[in-house]
Amino acid sequence: MPSSTSLKQPLSGASQKRLDLLVSLAGLLAMLVSMVVLLLLLAGLVVDGGPYLSWKFFTSYPSRFPEAAGILPAWVGTLLVMTVTAVAAIPLGIAAAVHLEEYAPKNWLTDLIEINMANLAGVPSIVYGLLALSLFVYQLRLGQSILTAGLTLALLILPIVVMTTREALRAVPQSIREAAFALGATKWQTIRHHALPAATGGILTGLILALSRAIGESAPLMTIGALSFIAFLPHEPWRPDFPFVSFEWLLDPFTVMPIQMFNWVSRPQEAFHMKAAGAGLVLMAMTLAMNGLAIYLRARHRKRIQW
Amino acid sequence: MVNCPAVPVNSPPAIKAEVKQLSFYYGAAQALRGINLVIAGNQATALIGPSGCGKTTCLRCFNRMHDLYPGNRYDGQIVLYPERVNILDPSIDPLAVRMRIGMVFQKPNPFPKSLYENVAYGLRIRGVNQRSRLDDKVEQALREAALWNEVKDRLHEPAFHLSGGQQQRLCIARALATDPEFLLFDEPCSALDPTATARIEELLADLKQRITILIVTHNMQQAARVSDYTAFMYQGQLIEAGKTETIFTNPANKLTEDYVTGRFG
Numbered sequence: 231m232p233s234s235t236s237l238k239q240p241l242s243g244a245s246q247k248r249l250d251l252l253v254s255l256a257g258l259l260a261m262l263v264s265m266v267v268l269l270l271l272l273a274g275l276v277v278d279g280g281p282y283l284s285w286k287f288f289t290s291y292p293s294r295f296p297e298a299a300g301i302l303p304a305w306v307g308t309l310l311v312m313t314v315t316a317v318a319a320i321p322l323g324i325a326a327a328v329h330l331e332e333y334a335p336k337n338w339l340t341d342l343i344e345i346n347m348a349n350l351a352g353v354p355s356i357v358y359g360l361l362a363l364s365l366f367v368y369q370l371r372l373g374q375s376i377l378t379a380g381l382t383l384a385l386l387i388l389p390i391v392v393m394t395t396r397e398a399l400r401a402v403p404q405s406i407r408e409a410a411f412a413l414g415a416t417k418w419q420t421i422r423h424h425a426l427p428a429a430t431g432g433i434l435t436g437l438i439l440a441l442s443r444a445i446g447e448s449a450p451l452m453t454i455g456a457l458s459f460i461a462f463l464p465h466e467p468w469r470p471d472f473p474f475v476s477f478e479w480l481l482d483p484f485t486v487m488p489i490q491m492f493n494w495v496s497r498p499q500e501a502f503h504m505k506a507a508g509a510g511l512v513l514m515a516m517t518l519a520m521n522g523l524a525i526y527l528r529a530r531h532r533k534r535i536q537w
Numbered sequence: 538m539v540n541c542p543a544v545p546v547n548s549p550p551a552i553k554a555e556v557k558q559l560s561f562y563y564g565a566a567q568a569l570r571g572i573n574l575v576i577a578g579n580q581a582t583a584l585i586g587p588s589g590c591g592k593t594t595c596l597r598c599f600n601r602m603h604d605l606y607p608g609n610r611y612d613g614q615i616v617l618y619p620e621r622v623n624i625l626d627p628s629i630d631p632l633a634v635r636m637r638i639g640m641v642f643q644k645p646n647p648f649p650k651s652l653y654e655n656v657a658y659g660l661r662i663r664g665v666n667q668r669s670r671l672d673d674k675v676e677q678a679l680r681e682a683a684l685w686n687e688v689k690d691r692l693h694e695p696a697f698h699l700s701g702g703q704q705q706r707l708c709i710a711r712a713l714a715t716d717p718e719f720l721l722f723d724e725p726c727s728a729l730d731p732t733a734t735a736r737i738e739e740l741l742a743d744l745k746q747r748i749t750i751l752i753v754t755h756n757m758q759q760a761a762r763v764s765d766y767t768a769f770m771y772q773g774q775l776i777e778a779g780k781t782e783t784i785f786t787n788p789a790n791k792l793t794e795d796y797v798t799g800r801f802g
Binding site: 414415 | 712
């Protein structure tokens with residue numbers, strides 16, 4: 231039979247317990263505040279922009295008349311710019327990470343590169359815009375084009391891609407590499423057959439998070455001269471005659487979703503503000519879809535890989 | 538220090554490898570000091586000694602694993618028979634060494650792939666792609682590793698579905714698939730339970746009929762059970778080597794005697 235005295239808390243214990251409760255309440259409150267703010271923002275967007283989400287909204291060009299205005303060039307532009315960004319940043323970033331993590335000797339130079347890489351990831355995006363303006367637009371004469379925009383955003387996310395890929399490669403247990411080496415595999419075989427496949431989940435997650443950062447950028451693209459009002463689409467990427475693909479669109483002018491939103495928000499008419507909210511919802515859906523894909527790929531990969 | 542060779546030169550059984558004045562350095566730290574040892578062919582030789590004595594370091598010299606990390610340096614020779622080439626020579630490609638000398642690690646480390654692909658991997662990187670040939674070799678290696686009957690119906694399941702002991706036998710099969718002439722075992726049973734350990738030990742007894750075995754072990758009973766020759770190491774030096782029963786029953790050196798009787802280590 232338990233005696234009541236042995237169960238009684240000493241006095242200091244009781245006050246410790248109260249503090250514990252207080253801290254957990256404070257934590258709960260902090261979490262609620264951030265959640266509620268986010269939910270309110272989302273609700274605001276849905277209330278304002280939701281009614282405008284229609285097929286016509288996606289298939290119309292911008293217009294002086296709010297009721298006719300749509301986001302066709304904006305989402306097409308976003309899609310094309312992101313394609314260029316992905317094609318440029320992904321192979322370059324992964325190759326750089328493989329070199330730094332697997333091949334480069336560990337010395338002061340690689341340490342310096344690592345520190346700089348972390349710093350580059352934190353450089354404000356508008357600075358990349360300035361760099362791109364002088365390099366891609368003025369030096370290389372690529373114009374204020376989809377190509378320039380894609381390359382600019384590729385530069386912006388390259389450090390993130392390199393860092394997350396290195397992180398993912400570093401997480402592959404050394405025992406797996408040693409097993410491959412002990413069987414007589416070369417360094418490249420070990421990387422190609424074991425390190426990269428095992429790191430794929432982490433690499434994919436990093437890539438998608440990097441791309442979802444790029445999709446929301448507007449400052450660097452305005453710096454290189456994205457149009458904020460555009461009433462035509464870029465050239466089609468295919469053609470009827472040989473070689474059936476066309477790259478003319480790369481040098482076309484463009485706009486993207488965030489810039490379209492900015493343009494609408496800065497107009498006086500209330501109706502345009504609602505349209506901006508609608509575009510915001512679409513942009514958020516794009517980002518959420520990408521993040522969702524990242525989570526799905528990571529989960530699927532975790533199930534497959536286990537040490 | 539007494540450096541007696543495990544086998545007198547020029548007498549049966551044939552020599553598989555001869556370690557001559559082997560020293561090894563991790564950067565500035567010297568881990569091995571002038572090791573001399575003869576490894577008998579188609580016999581099991583055990584490396585015993587307290588933690589940190591350099592037995593694993595010594596084992597990993599045999600397949601040049603130390604080459605994977607910067608700052609490591611070998612001094613001395615390991616002469617591989619019958620060619621009598623010094624496999625530590627910088628002109629020798631470590632890949633060529635690892636093609637002939639396989640290794641099984643302390644913790645089972647199967648690749649996160651299917652059982653089949655685990656065993657086939659060594660063959661694939663040697664350019665074997667013919668399905669029937671791979672099938673044959675995979676079956677043969679799994680049989681040799683006493684795993685075939687347990688896994689023959691689930692060759693395409695992930696390797697991590699196996700138990701720890703089965704995983705270790707899978708790693709042995711993976712090493713056997715490429716027909717090595719020499720296998721290195723780095724405390725292969727330290728992560729396994731007694732039943733799984735017994736199965737691996739039986740396996741070692743079979744394997745040494747045709748493969749030279751060098752095994753590092755913490756467990757002196759294991760050394761006594763599986764090995765024909767035993768080498769005792771202490772603080773980076775080889776203290777004594779010889780027939781296993783001699784080392785355990787009538788060691789020449791006081792340190793060896795203290796260690797094998799459990800007075801330290």
